Amino acid sequence: MPDGTICAIATPPGRGGIGVIRVSGEAAGDCLSGLAGRLPEPRTASLRTLRDADGNPLDQGLVLWFPGPDSFTGEDVAEFHGHGGPVVMDRLLRRLIELGASLAEPGEFSQRAFLNGRMDLTRAEAIADLIAAGSEAAASAAMRSLEGAFAHRIQDLVEQLTELRVHLESSIDFIDEPLDGLAIDRLADRIEAVGEAVRAAREAARSGQQLQEGARVVIAGAPNAGKSSLMNALLGRDAAIVTELAGTTRDVLDAHLHLDGLPVQVMDTAGLRTGAGVVEAEGIRRAHQAMAEADHILLVVDDRNPGDDDGLGAAWPASAAALTRVYNKIDLTHRPPGVGDDGVAVSALTGAGLDGLKSHLRGVLGVRAGDEAVFTARRRHLQALDEAAAAIDEAVSAARAGYGEELVAESLRCAQDRLGQITGAVTTEDLLGRIFSTFCIGK
């Protein structure tokens, strides 16, 4: 359990009508009485004069008292709703530190709420996602996670795995009754069905993750194909440098775009070729890295020589991301714009075909922003679901190959662990540090 008493300004920095300071921990009551006199009724606002150690008034504000465990963190919590000026807030904080509190780290209130069993990790992350939401759809999805949509889905999968493990482990204990061929087959089918359910949850989580963090779309291709021109045309502004020289772009340039409600992070990259100089080669290395992390790649091809990139060989990284070929400069080849079987034909110069490209992209990114079923999720959740699905696949193969119940059970346990990391049933200090350090101070 966490110890010590923490305090932080919960409202944004700067001047505002009201500024809120939150205190959590065993000294919260002393902090409250030290600044504001006797403890008020629990969970009822009282107007008090807040005073320094010598009794001089620092502010007049509303105070709230939440004795643990019925509080946000599960610990004793005090709140001071003062006037929102930086000097006022600072003086109140200094007084709280005199009274035994210390400054909270980012996310420390939420981390305590988690450690005290007040909420699981998906809900804690949903609060941060709600605060960060950049669209109504993202905010609604975060609320669905906060209300437990994601956590329930994971719990359901964990229960199915537990049931299978109990079944397996009981058959391990009774060696005289080993599972026969038919029973093994039926078991493998059941494990496979759970694997399908994990994959379905993964797809739902992916939609939520893209809604929250934005899908990553990387524009790649041979030098001079018109990648930077396409980036500018998609953004509707002159963000990237365009010249007729091959090798113009070196740094990865990224910008945000909304495809009706879906946030997208678009990245322009250096043209891929072999035999480039030092600076350009570093640009190409970064392009490869961006491609490796992409959700989707737009491979730009100069329509005048569409076979150009075939000869690049080693310049192409092996990437798992889906890819769309974009045939550019069709104003020069007179190909009609639009979406075909082998790709999308556009002119970054005239804008022909760009609407088609945008709706194609919206389709392949596969998120329906208004989808009722969407809850927010993060990259780490997708990774955990992928690993859980892989472990389940191993269990199925082991069962079908007749490798014995222990091995099957071990793979299922591994899958369950990975799911447990999503809700926080299984954690490490390192994982918690990585999650909560990205939260706001005071959250």
Ligand SMILES: Nc1nc2c(c(=O)[nH]1)N(C=O)[C@@H](CNc1ccc(C(=O)N[C@@H](CCC(=O)O)C(=O)O)cc1)CN2
């Ligand atoms: N002033 C203030 N506003 C706030 C918060 C806060 O901490 N303080 N919140 C912070 O994120 C959010 C609301 N979330 C909260 C969640 C639980 C509890 C709480 O005290 N829960 C207790 C008592 C419940 C009750 O009184 O019915 C409990 O669950 O036992 C408070 C706020 C948004 N608004």
Ligand SMILES: Nc1nc2c(ncn2[C@@H]2O[C@H](COP(=O)(O)OP(=O)(O)OP(=O)(O)O)[C@@H](O)[C@H]2O)c(=O)[nH]1
């Ligand atoms: N006619 C025509 N020219 C284009 C089109 N798109 C780009 N260009 C021209 O092609 C040249 C290269 O364009 P860029 O956008 O810089 O190409 P790039 O792929 O970013 O090139 P690097 O950054 O060097 O890899 C410029 O002279 C552009 O004006 C197009 O659709 N039609």
Ligand SMILES: [Mg+2]
């Ligand atoms: Mg460029």
